[in-house]
Amino acid sequence: MLSIENIDVRYGDLQVLWGVSFEVREREIVVLVGANGAGKSTTLKAISGILKPSSGSIRFDGIHLDQVPSDKVIGYGVVHVPEARRLFREMSVEENLIMGSLSRPAKAKRKETLEYVYGLFPRLRERRKQAAGTLSGGEQQMCAIGRGLMALPRVLMFDEPSLGLAPILVQEVFEIVKRIKEEGVTILLVEQNVRQTLALCDRAYVLENGRVVLHGTGSELMADGHVKEAYLGL
Amino acid sequence: MDVFLQILVAGFLKGGLYALIGIGMTLIMGVMGIINLAHGQLMMVAMYVTFVLHSFFGVDPYLSLFVAMPALFLLGVVIQKYLLNPLIKAETILPENQVLMTVGIGMVLTEVIRFIFKSDYKSVTTSYTGATFFLGSISFSWALVVAFGIAVAFTVAMFFFLIKTDLGRSIRATAQDKDAAILMGVNTRRITVITFGLGTALVACAGTLLVPVYYVFPDLGGPFTAKAFIITILGGLGSTVGAIFGGVTLGLAESLGATYLGMEYEDIVGLTIFVLVLLFLPGGFKRLTKV
Numbered sequence: 165m166l167s168i169e170n171i172d173v174r175y176g177d178l179q180v181l182w183g184v185s186f187e188v189r190e191r192e193i194v195v196l197v198g199a200n201g202a203g204k205s206t207t208l209k210a211i212s213g214i215l216k217p218s219s220g221s222i223r224f225d226g227i228h229l230d231q232v233p234s235d236k237v238i239g240y241g242v243v244h245v246p247e248a249r250r251l252f253r254e255m256s257v258e259e260n261l262i263m264g265s266l267s268r269p270a271k272a273k274r275k276e277t278l279e280y281v282y283g284l285f286p287r288l289r290e291r292r293k294q295a296a297g298t299l300s301g302g303e304q305q306m307c308a309i310g311r312g313l314m315a316l317p318r319v320l321m322f323d324e325p326s327l328g329l330a331p332i333l334v335q336e337v338f339e340i341v342k343r344i345k346e347e348g349v350t351i352l353l354v355e356q357n358v359r360q361t362l363a364l365c366d367r368a369y370v371l372e373n374g375r376v377v378l379h380g381t382g383s384e385l386m387a388d389g390h391v392k393e394a395y396l397g398l
Numbered sequence: 399m400d401v402f403l404q405i406l407v408a409g410f411l412k413g414g415l416y417a418l419i420g421i422g423m424t425l426i427m428g429v430m431g432i433i434n435l436a437h438g439q440l441m442m443v444a445m446y447v448t449f450v451l452h453s454f455f456g457v458d459p460y461l462s463l464f465v466a467m468p469a470l471f472l473l474g475v476v477i478q479k480y481l482l483n484p485l486i487k488a489e490t491i492l493p494e495n496q497v498l499m500t501v502g503i504g505m506v507l508t509e510v511i512r513f514i515f516k517s518d519y520k521s522v523t524t525s526y527t528g529a530t531f532f533l534g535s536i537s538f539s540w541a542l543v544v545a546f547g548i549a550v551a552f553t554v555a556m557f558f559f560l561i562k563t564d565l566g567r568s569i570r571a572t573a574q575d576k577d578a579a580i581l582m583g584v585n586t587r588r589i590t591v592i593t594f595g596l597g598t599a600l601v602a603c604a605g606t607l608l609v610p611v612y613y614v615f616p617d618l619g620g621p622f623t624a625k626a627f628i629i630t631i632l633g634g635l636g637s638t639v640g641a642i643f644g645g646v647t648l649g650l651a652e653s654l655g656a657t658y659l660g661m662e663y664e665d666i667v668g669l670t671i672f673v674l675v676l677l678f679l680p681g682g683f684k685r686l687t688k689v
Binding site (some may be wrong): 244246252 | 567568570571579586
């Protein structure tokens with residue numbers, strides 16, 4: 165469904181990704197794991213068009229996403245929930261959610277999707293008039309996920325959704341990711357929280373220094389000697 | 399006491415127009431992160447549009463709003479699209495260069511107008527220019543009251559637009575987090591163009607409303623750019639509600655200053671408040687109202 169082939173991405177003169185290839189199949193949860201600076205966020209930014217690869221291709225259902233302007237990517241159903249939430253802090257929770265549904269099909273279903281999101285996150289309904297910047301970290305993450313869902317995603321990409329959250333909330337966020345997958349949305353997840361995400365995912369890719377060094381199913385990677393030593397501390 | 403009330407009324411009415419000038423400035427500031435130093439000059443151009451329509455075609459200044467605002471909206475769109483946005487493309491250029499560009503645009507506008515109309519002071523005299531009515535012992539200038547009413551109507555319409563429409567929300571979202579707005583599908587380049595057009599149309603409205611009660615001359619742009627700057631600093635950069643408070647405050651301060659200190663001190667009062675706000679309330683009224 166989503167296939168990334170051999171992409172190089174650079175920030176000015178600094179090359180961050182080197183020939184990265186992977187694919188995400190329909191209704192899968194795929195995880196990119198790796199240390200800080202391995203290029204995980206950069207990969208998501210390349211898919212959502214904020215950064216353009218200098219070579220290689222990104223295709224989604226046959227569409228060359230690498231040639232689509234960044235503000236048009238969401239219209240194809242490829243939705244990016246960015247690192248550190250990036251909510252519109254001075255706008256209310258509900259306005260933030262509405263901002264997720266600007267495209268024509270999403271706008272047509274705005275009311276229903278809003279109800280669905282409020283059903284998923286009752287806390288957001290309670291706080292819908294409140295400025296997003298005043299929410300707690302966990303609530304902000306829910307608002308960011310809700311905003312992504314408002315776009316009626318076919319692929320939802322999460323960048324470090326567990327960052328800065330208490331362990332109990334991390335568990336909750338992963339539960340929600342699973343639920344969204346069960347609704348038929350394909351998931352691409354970027355995480356440093358390796359142990360929990362490998363347990364959750366269908367397949368995973370390990371990024372090191374901007375290259376894919378390993379891939380396999382979650383349980384395969386959990387049994388892998390290198391992964392055990394470098395990421396699981398065993 | 400009557401004198402004092404009279405001054406408050408005059409200052410408040412003027413403040414309504416200042417608020418409109420300030421909202422235009424603060425919108426542009428919020429979305430692009432730059433001070434538009436051609437704001438007053440664009441207002442001056444709108445005033446000449448109104449002047450020409452009146453003296454050559456006999457159009458009432460209030461009716462010429464329908465020409466001046468769309469015309470200046472277009473001028474704003476052209477400026478943003480062809481003069482300011484190209485500067486963003488070159489990565490080595492600092493955002494400050496966009497500010498410098500607006501300074502240049504302001505100069506060109508002033509000199510082009512001077513070339514066409516000379517430096518003379520023009521005025522537009524209508525049947526209602528000097529007309530007043532009384533409430534108790536306080537006199538109200540019809541022209542200023544009507545101008546205030548129209549300014550309030552446009553301010554309210556602007557709020558409605560910013561809060562209730564997708565385009566308005568996209569403008570606010572772009573001001574708050576540009577990258578996140580792009581991820582949500584906002585074409586931020588288009589937003590900057592529309593915002594500059596809107597800001598220019600609002601200041602054109604204020605300029606047109608001023609025409610019946612003020613003079614028109616090429617150099618009036620500079621002082622009004624300074625006023626717009628003071629209003630936005632008073633209100634807090636990027637804050638629309640703040641711009642209204644800032645505008646009214648400046649209007650009142652100028653009226654009080656002109657009466658109790660002398661006409662020649664009118665501008666000094668505004669600038670003094672400006673310095674005091676920067677020193678003691680950096681962030682402006684926005685810090686107090688949180689909007």
